[in-house]
Amino acid sequence: MESAIRERQEDFAAGEADRRPSWIVEEMLVEATRKGASQAVEEANGQQKAVQRLPSPVSSEGMFEFRFVQAFIELLTGRLTTTRPDVIWLPKFKESEPLALVLSSTEQFYYRVTPSHCSCRGWFYSKGSYGMGKCRHHILAFPDIARENAAMIEGLRARRRAEAQAKKKAKPKPKNWARSSSYAGKSPSELERVTFRAYVE
Numbered sequence: 001m002e003s004a005i006r007e008r009q010e011d012f013a014a015g016e017a018d019r020r021p022s023w024i025v026e027e028m029l030v031e032a033t034r035k036g037a038s039q040a041v042e043e044a045n046g047q048q049k050a051v052q053r054l055p056s057p058v059s060s061e062g063m064f065e066f067r068f069v070q071a072f073i074e075l076l077t078g079r080l081t082t083t084r085p086d087v088i089w090l091p092k093f094k095e096s097e098p099l100a101l102v103l104s105s106t107e108q109f110y111y112r113v114t115p116s117h118c119s120c121r122g123w124f125y126s127k128g129s130y131g132m133g134k135c136r137h138h139i140l141a142f143p144d145i146a147r148e149n150a151a152m153i154e155g156l157r158a159r160r161r162a163e164a165q166a167k168k169k170a171k172p173k174p175k176n177w178a179r180s181s182s183y184a185g186k187s188p189s190e191l192e193r194v195t196f197r198a199y200v201e
Helices: 002-018 023-053 066-077 121-130 136-141 143-170 188-195
Strands: 063-065 087-089 100-103 109-114
Touching: 063 066, 066 109, 100 136, 109 136, 121 136, 121 143, 136 143
Parallel strands: none
Antiparallel strands: 063 109, 087 100, 100 109
């Protein structure tokens, strides 16, 4: 009897190996893979949104939130600070430029400012337009150098204005036919008659 049961179990196992799973099992497997794929897509979208929320290194470079600057000052001085000074001078190291942190106009950030650089957008705009930077943070931190830069920028602006005016004067103005001597002082209806006289006659 045991041999018969064993044969039937072997036959059943062999038949199960050859037989396709039922449509219910197939649907359950498809649904499980869909759920797994949708969860993977949701996780990837979540990670992408988290990365997008972080400021890009280029836009946030040289900009420091007030709370970080406050903690840094407390570390350097050993005293608690609650005020927001306009300019914070940092200790100068051997072969480095003087460095200052200047408060932004919104009073949320501090910009890193040296005699030759500021990390704000105004500086980069000025640098791209005139070849040298100028911004309110640089003026607050290094007024003498900023004054020199402003004078050079004004010189460049004056030179560009003079060149633009010279180009304007050098361009010949097109003659307006209505202002020419043969048509001067005539009404529009007379101008039409004069202009189209050959066609009318």
